[in-house]
Amino acid sequence: MEQHQPLTTWYVLFGLTQVTTIALILVDANPLADRxxxxxxxxLNSLWFVGYGLKLMRNGIxxxxxxxxxxxxxxxWAPAVWLxxxxxxxxxxxxxxxxMMMPxxxxxxxMAVFVFTPQLLTWLAGADPALPWPGALLIVGFSQAFGWAVSRIAQQNEQRGELLERIEALTLETERARWAAEIHDTLAQGYTSIITLLQGAQPNVELALRTARENLREARALVASNSPSPLDGSSLEDALRRLVSGVALPSTFRVIGDARPLATSAEVVLLRTVQEALTNxxxxxxxxxxDVVMRFDEDGVSLEVRDDGRGFGDAPEGFGLRGMRARLEQVGGTLSLSSDEGASVLVEVPL
Structure with a gap:
């Protein structure tokens, strides 16, 4: 069995048994030379363990x-028992x-040879064994059962360690994907807006500065693991209205129906979806x-972002649209695209 757990306990056990055995030998009634x-x-047996056996244990050989x-x-050890x-x-x-060193x-x-060695040496010396043969057999059976139990525990620890490693790897992968989506939805889109605004020359400089400030605030919120900063201290409608007003195109935003409270997760998804759609x-x-329309009804809330551009055509969905779909799935929402006289992105989230 491979050793993937600390071996300190075993070292202490070996050391204590050796010291105790030496103490028992020194106080027995045998001749001093034999003792x-x-x-x-x-x-020498201890040195053999430290010089050779310890390496096998540490490496799980x-x-x-x-x-x-x-x-x-x-x-x-056997000659010491003879003495x-x-x-x-x-x-x-x-x-x-x-x-610890063998399957x-x-x-x-x-193990059986070690257990029966004192019996055999005592018998060869013409004396009665201190431990009856049935007792020796019992020790053999107990030792094998103990070894099997330790082996099972080690295997379970190894499997548990592998499972924890897989969980950690999946967690890191999920976290990387989350950060990639957050960066795409916030920083990258904000910088794209700045570039677009600056390309429009001087009239858009003030709007570009405001977008840059919003983007900086978003970056700080991401680092601090806060909720999306456009929602901080304001309603979803206000946050959406600010997003739409920051577009470098003529734009409108209107709300149809009576506004109803939404879960924070749903508000975040709607906000990010509109942000992604406006960037596209x-x-x-x-x-x-x-034009952006937010509609409340009995079943849920929908958001439509419609433009008069060239539409989606046959181009495959990019990272942004895939990210939008993934976010919506987390709150049970759906995403619909159409290219009738421009492009339309329709998001529906149940209440």
Missing amino acids: LSAVGLLV EDRRGLVYAAGSLAL TGNATFALFGLVPQIY VTWAFFP VARHSGASRV
Whole structure:
């Protein structure tokens, strides 16, 4: 199993078992030479872990190198058990190491060898095993179950991590798309209006300055993640009227029916749609005038932007129109286009 979680807990476990085992060896009744030799073997075993096994654990390596580590660890630990039975306590740290460096199915066999080693050495020495054979079998079964459980937890953590990475990637992509739409609907359109107005020479300079100020205010609102600035402190009708008056063409704006309160999300969509439509008129239509009509009825509200230009023709929809449709879908609205004696953009949003 790959290791994608902090290993500090395991390091502490290994360190504590080694220190405890050494302490138990030093206080037992075996000859001093045997005790010191066993301690030396356990120290070498610790160095073998730090120099070789630790790298396998950190890198999540699960191949034959795990078997190499297990063989080297057994070669250093088994003689210590022969010298003093208290060295058996090191199993509490050695068995988990095996499962940290091998797949569960591989780890069973070296784990069983480690567990039965003290039994075999005691039997070879002509003494009765301190741990009955049924007890050893129970430890083997428990160790395998423990290794399987740890493996499942690690797999679930890995899957959870991959899911979180995908969610983060989708979130970033969605946020980029949102910012692209916001910039297109505000800054790019504002600068387009400024260029169009300045091309009309001196009479439009004052209007260009006002549009520039509005655009700067919009940029600050975007950075501060506020609501669209044309709506700040004013009604939707007032905001639309300001947008229409800022067009460098003869224009009209009128409201039909009794105005009704709208959700903020619907107001934002309507405002952005008109803003996009007016920008398209100024840039592409070649129109001489534009009219905007806002109509309230029992079912909802509609907005129509109509000009006397060349119409849409057969050109495919650009980023602006696709963005308008996407915004409208968020509030259950629809977008209709027609090119009868000019161009018409009709937006309908249910109440």
